[in-house]
Amino acid sequence: MMRGMAWMQPPPRIRAVVFDLWGTLMSERRDTFPVRARLRFERCAPILAKYGIETTQEEFTKHHQRSNSTLARLQEYGRDVSSEERARHVFYQFRPGLADHIEEADVAAFAEAYGGVIEHTPPDLLPGVREALAECQARGLRVGLISNTGVSGGRHLRRVFEHHEVMGHFDALMFSDEHRRAKPHPGLFQATLDALDVTAAEAVFVGDTPRYDIGPPRRYGWWVVQVGERADGAPRHMRVSRTSANCSRASPGSTSQLNGSGPQVEVEGGFAMLARPRWLTVP
Template identity: 30%
Template sequence: MPDLVAVTFDFWDTLLQAPDAAVVRAIRAERLLAALSLAGLDVDPSAVLGALGEVVKEFNRRWGANEQYTYLDAVEFVVHRIGVTLTPELHERLVTAFCGKELPQLPPLAPNVVDTLIYLRAKGIRIGIICDVGLSPSMVLRSHLDRHGILDLFDHWSFSDEVGCYKPDPRIFEHAAAGLGVVPEQAAHVGDLRRTDIAGARSSGWFAVRYCGIHDDHDENAGPEGDAVVRDHADLPDVLGLG
């Protein structure tokens, strides 16, 4: 790849290790129940947990259909499911409880990713993020990067809740290319999922690298294979011709 100018990274299971879904659901349930209790509402914990399970299913359905689904939709769904009457104040409290910034544990960085980002930058490569945002909004994801001290290593961000579509939609890759000032032939994307990261990058004319160091998406039915596959971010410079 002699003309490479920019590299973008997926967020979960590429830059940071995604937290366990059951743990996140339990934390959200606890926070929502505390907010409801503050408002004098005594709600069955299993009803909240059940609603949060439904929310994840609904998110996955909408994600696959490329229809935006955010934490606000999730809160609305939970409120409807448990049947409480909302005041503006309670709505605010529930939203804050649902997407609270501070997890008890900051999700860990992928091994060797920081050294690799620093190396690529030293080679003059522009660095971006292309991320399908789940139920934690991009403001929370940015704060995770900030708490790890690496927010400044990125030149541009394309978060789906700010762009308005999910990978593999070419518009989110165009958003990233425009922000980084490159054409597709000058860009590579690194991510773990075939359906979104790899299919999206390849169909947009980017060089696609599948990172399998945290989650190995070996299901060939899910989408195409990357132009390269790395298990360790330390191997990225070599496959990008920058070693």
């Protein structure tokens, strides 16, 4: 090396793209909620009745929503429960002393009845997602997903992926109920990197919620891209209008803004938005 000459390490090659699920790849249809509520009650009521709990759909919905809200607060601290533990927690709302005495077979049946309703009223795949996933795969990128789960656990969401015929595009699927860790826990992000066999500097996280999808992976050394305009105090970062928007690698250290006025916008923070239908450009 010549004396006095500074050498810069080349930027890392992007090898993986990891997506959030809700609001990034899929969205719920509110018109299906009444049907889902009825099916959930009809499927769960016989199991509750076996343990002497007679209830109405209105009362059941109230208790299950209270359970879901409580467990959602747990996720704020990076923790989660399994689908079976979630099932016991619903029993707890009706009769606290009973929750630990439900037979394992009934817990499993309740978890399936409770969370499996989503398969009968599946959420929609957002426009352009199928093409974006296929493009990532075609370009040799590893593709992953990290999702905090709710009523429906990873086993049910995998079936939704199969319904939409996108399962084959993923190399790793990480659901919080299966790991008992939720975003923003660093362990869930690291488990994804390990499964994809990449480093944080080689991975991009794409999501819509700054609190869980932008701030945490950014702190852990990932590249980040936000879908949509939701703001919750995260530092300035790249934003795109939808998941199918395309990006190209740029130098790190600044902040990008999407103005929609031309084929390419000014960039900071690692990526540049393009208006053309190629989603991601890598070397």
